[in-house]
Amino acid sequence: xxxxxxxxxxxxxxxxxxxxxxxxxxxxxxxxxxxxxxxxxxxxxxxxxxxxxxxxxxxxxxxxxxxxxxxxxxxxxxxxxxxxxxxxxxxxxxxxxxxxxxxxxxxxxxxxxxxxxxxxxxxxxxxxxxxxxxxxxxxxxxxxxxxxxxxxxxxxxxxxxxxxxxxxxxxxxxxxxxxxxxxxxxxxxxxxxxxxx
Amino acid sequence: xxxxxxxxxxxxxxxxxxxxxxxxxxxxxxxxxxxxxxxxxxxxxxxxxxxxxxxxxxxxxxxxxxxxxxxxxxxxxxxxxxxxxxxxxxxxxxxxxxxxx
Numbered sequence: 206x207x208x209x210x211x212x213x214x215x216x217x218x219x220x221x222x223x224x225x226x227x228x229x230x231x232x233x234x235x236x237x238x239x240x241x242x243x244x245x246x247x248x249x250x251x252x253x254x255x256x257x258x259x260x261x262x263x264x265x266x267x268x269x270x271x272x273x274x275x276x277x278x279x280x281x282x283x284x285x286x287x288x289x290x291x292x293x294x295x296x297x298x299x300x301x302x303x304x305x306x307x308x309x310x311x312x313x314x315x316x317x318x319x320x321x322x323x324x325x326x327x328x329x330x331x332x333x334x335x336x337x338x339x340x341x342x343x344x345x346x347x348x349x350x351x352x353x354x355x356x357x358x359x360x361x362x363x364x365x366x367x368x369x370x371x372x373x374x375x376x377x378x379x380x381x382x383x384x385x386x387x388x389x390x391x392x393x394x395x396x397x398x399x400x401x402x
Numbered sequence: 403x404x405x406x407x408x409x410x411x412x413x414x415x416x417x418x419x420x421x422x423x424x425x426x427x428x429x430x431x432x433x434x435x436x437x438x439x440x441x442x443x444x445x446x447x448x449x450x451x452x453x454x455x456x457x458x459x460x461x462x463x464x465x466x467x468x469x470x471x472x473x474x475x476x477x478x479x480x481x482x483x484x485x486x487x488x489x490x491x492x493x494x495x496x497x498x499x500x501x502x503x
Contacts, residue, residue: 228434232431232434244420244423247421260429265437358413
């Protein structure tokens with residue numbers, strides 16, 4: 206089924222073929238959804254080798270758990286749930302970055318902060334230094350805080366969507382979002398203190 | 403420094419730079435190659451699965467023996483015989499001692 210390039214198979218047909226033992230039919234599914242999974246993984250891992258490991262893990266899990274896909278929602282949603290949970294597991298397993306301090310920020314980041322301190326409108330959010338700083342800031346947060354802030358504040362997802370993606374209840378998402386904002390505020394205070402002391 | 407404004411600015415920076423959707427060349431082949439590999443023998447998983455499979459037969463045997471013992475005791479009303487049998491069994495080595503010497 207996977208070799209017949211002229212015919213466009215639907216996800217449901219490909220999944221049915223995989224479940225019937227045609228492992229090769231999984232390849233078009235990987236090819237179709239890997240860009241999206243890569244983009245998701247890059248939100249949580251910086252090194253490209255780590256990103257590749259996460260994406261590979263997502264597809265291996267998807268293959269192993271394919272029988273649990275009921276088909277009442279699009280395959281993409283099911284896969285993205287798996288991707289987000291795998292990224293969360295990755296964050297929990299790699300908490301070492303949290304020890305990083307703001308003392309080692311680059312000259313560009315320092316300049317950007319100084320410009321921001323003098324006049325916030327003068328520091329552009331499109332600058333590479335701002336991107337580096339936000340990466341540094343997110344890396345200091347706990348895994349749950351980073352995940353919930355990324356989904357809520359950066360990807361603009363609703364609480365309900367986050368609950369669906371993470372498997373947490375609505376109230377747990379709200380509590381974790383509240384704690385995540387507080388955690389981020391503390392990190393920013395630390396940044397300001399280290400910068401100006 | 404206005405921290406609330408800084409927070410807004412940094413989050414805006416993260417939104418302004420979404421991660422790339424690019425994929426390494428032939429990445430799907432790498433995934434398919436991993437799928438084709440023989441899975442490693444996971445002894446703990448096998449042991450775990452075997453234990454779970456053994457749960458139902460063990461429960462069935464326990465239940466059967468429990469019911470059997472219960473009904474056997476109800477039919478047998480010679481409690482004193484059981485006590486005497488137990489005593490005989492316990493003293494049997496002492497009783498037979500003279501004979502063996």
